[in-house]
Amino acid sequence: MPAEALSQPQNRLQDLPSLEQLLASAHVVSLPMRVKFRGITQREALLLDGPLGWGEFCPFPEYGDAEASRWLASAVEASWQGFPPSLRSVIPVNATVPAVTADRVPEVLARFGRVDAVKVKVAEPGQTLDDDAARVAAVRSALPDAAIRVDANGGWDVDTAVKALTRLSDVGLEYAEQPVPDIDGLAKVRRRLQDAGVPVLVAADESVRKEDDPVRVARAGAADLIVVKVAPLGGVRRALEIVAQAGLPAVVSSALDTSVGIRAGLALAAALPELPYACGLGTVSLLAADVTRDPLVADDGAIRLRDVAADAGLLSEYAASPDRRDWWLDRLRRVHALLANPA
Structure with a gap:
């Protein structure tokens, strides 16, 4: 296409x-x-x-x-x-830790129940790499065996990203999501990490959903995997097309949705031919309220596919x-x- x-x-x-x-x-x-x-x-x-x-x-x-x-x-x-037909009915999900202080990490994680993967926000404006390192270390201390991925939302430049990910890799990182804002920068970070032997994969998020050509990041060799979100990409069917065109492993994530929006994310995760990573679809736990009496939240590290209806x-x-x-x-x-x- x-x-x-x-x-x-x-x-x-x-x-x-x-x-x-x-x-x-x-x-x-x-x-x-x-x-x-x-x-x-x-x-x-x-x-x-x-x-x-x-x-x-x-x-x-x-x-x-x-x-x-x-x-x-x-x-x-x-x-x-x-939605298109589903290939699976149970979707593994990660917990999400916002840019809180390290002492609040256990409180945040407690809302998610048992999890096997955690996404940690880093590069928050006004915070330092020491803050990021303390937050990631607190997650590792609380969950010694969990997969940890970090998300910078494009908040670093290339040099800072390489320095930060080299340091954070000490706890073992599954991947780093959008460490820098642009595709050329992602390619540089990925190459420099590989050259230095730092075992951190690079994932593209904004460089997929905010680009006029969402497959360009794959053609540029700028990422090891892509993060796909249903709403910013125009729906489940379009997201499936983009994943197929990119030819890279995909992580399905949310855009801080209610359970109604999470249902669409689950539909995408359920329809993908392969689902190698836990999905970032557990964010309803970050809301203090929802639009349904039976929210789509994780149970034992996963969400079971089902429909939801908003409550009057x-x-x-x-x-x-x-x-x-x-x-x-x-x-x-x-x-x-x-x-x-x-x-």
Whole structure:
């Protein structure tokens, strides 16, 4: 498939519901976080109650409409088109440790129950490598046998990334996710780690979901594996196409979703031909509230594939303020127009 074809949401226009249908099905919520994550303490989302289930439209507020259009395509797929067939019903997941102080690591891990893998946030603005090392060491101390991966969200430059990952590799790292922001930088970090004999794989996240050509990172030899998130890529089917084109192992992760969004991530993980790594789909545990009475959280290191439905009482309890609801509905109108009338 040409790169330009992959750059647009793979949504058949005849399947796109009308704006009136979407507005009539929309619910906007604001959910409190247990800890600050990505700099936010409230997670806002617009949920769609469609004929085939619930979909979630929750691009972060700073994202532009063009980028957000992929998130809407994903929500429409979930609620109006349905998911592709599943190959597995149990999805292994990792715990996620935000950029908390080392003494809070046991508290965070306790919310996830038994886990075999943990993703640790590093390179947080205002923190140091010593902070990162202490947090990672606290995870290793709490879970001596767990696989540990770190996520820098592109927060380092090449030299800092190599220095940091060399130091952090002492505890044993499964891989480092997006250590630097750009594809050329990822290739340099990967090559320098290999040349120095540092056993840390490089995973690409933002360099997949934020690129016009999400397969470029694979062609550039800039990553050992890719992280795929359903909503930012435009839906489960499009994500499957990207993984197939990239030809690299894939980790399915979330974008700090409610259980409705996690359901889409599980659909992708269930449909992939191979699933070599635990998925980053346990992030509902970072929320202090959800939109369903039976959240999709890990049990014994995994989540069992099942459908979820938003609860009317919770939608009312956590309804966004009128001004935020208006903001999201205006955004929905703009983004729908982009999908309905692609350039």
